[in-house]
Amino acid sequence: MRETPYEREPGYALRYRDERFRSASGPGTDRRERRALRQLLAGGSWPAGPWLDAPCGAGRLSGELPGPAVQVDRDPAMVAACAPGHRRACASVHALPFADGTFAGALCHRLLQHVPGTAERVAILRELARVTRGPLVVSFFDALCLQHLRRRLRTALGRPPSQRSAVGRGQFLRELAAAGLRPLRVRALRRFVAEQTLVLCVGAGG
Numbered sequence: 001m002r003e004t005p006y007e008r009e010p011g012y013a014l015r016y017r018d019e020r021f022r023s024a025s026g027p028g029t030d031r032r033e034r035r036a037l038r039q040l041l042a043g044g045s046w047p048a049g050p051w052l053d054a055p056c057g058a059g060r061l062s063g064e065l066p067g068p069a070v071q072v073d074r075d076p077a078m079v080a081a082c083a084p085g086h087r088r089a090c091a092s093v094h095a096l097p098f099a100d101g102t103f104a105g106a107l108c109h110r111l112l113q114h115v116p117g118t119a120e121r122v123a124i125l126r127e128l129a130r131v132t133r134g135p136l137v138v139s140f141f142d143a144l145c146l147q148h149l150r151r152r153l154r155t156a157l158g159r160p161p162s163q164r165s166a167v168g169r170g171q172f173l174r175e176l177a178a179a180g181l182r183p184l185r186v187r188a189l190r191r192f193v194a195e196q197t198l199v200l201c202v203g204a205g206g
């Protein structure tokens with residue numbers, strides 16, 4: 001399957017690391033995302049071992065994982081922008097260079113809203129499930145909220161279409177099932193207001 005391109009201009013990785021979550025609404029978003037991730041993982045008895053953070057971006061959330069993180073991103077500049085202290089690799093989530101069940105768990109945060117097609121999202125979820133023997137936390141953009149409505153209105157009023165893809169919660173749960181994953185808990189950052197939503201899931205047999 002052909003990957004959706006996700007190219008960035010020079011300097012993007014350092015700006016993402018140093019500015020994206022430190023200005024305007026960024027700090028609030030960062031706080032809410034960390035809280036949602038902690039709430040999802042709290043109280044679970046997860047297998048011991050390394051956790052995959054893919055895509056890791058500049059490694060913002062790696063320290064929130066309950067095991068030592070292995071950071072993976074397709075963009076070498078992002079991998080290079082991660083602070084030292086974790087193992088890292090440059091690779092695509094479409095073909096992760098790890099054996100089945102390598103990781104105790106995995107995080108896939110802020111990727112799927114850049115992937116417009118159902119089949120590609122399901123392929124990515126399957127690949128993440130393949131390398132993980134424990135839980136997967138994955139984020140998606142939920143279409144049922146004011147932020148998404150505003151995006152659509154802006155496009156209808158002639159602004160360039162948004163590069164973000166949102167789907168309904170039911171649709172995303174069906175995509176998880178198609179990838180062999182079973183949702184345990186869902187946390188929206190601000191339900192019906194903001195798109196960002198995190199799901200904790202496990203392999204359908206788990």
Ligand SMILES: C[S@@+](CC[C@H](N)C(=O)[O-])C[C@H]1O[C@@H](n2cnc3c(N)ncnc32)[C@H](O)[C@@H]1O
Nearest residue numbers: 006055056057060073074075078092093109110
């Ligand atoms: C918005 S950043 C999110 C980073 C991090 N998870 C966070 O929440 O801060 C999205 C990242 O996905 C990476 N990416 C896009 N497509 C990818 C792919 N197919 N495989 C691995 N990484 C990819 C980009 O290089 C970028 O660093």
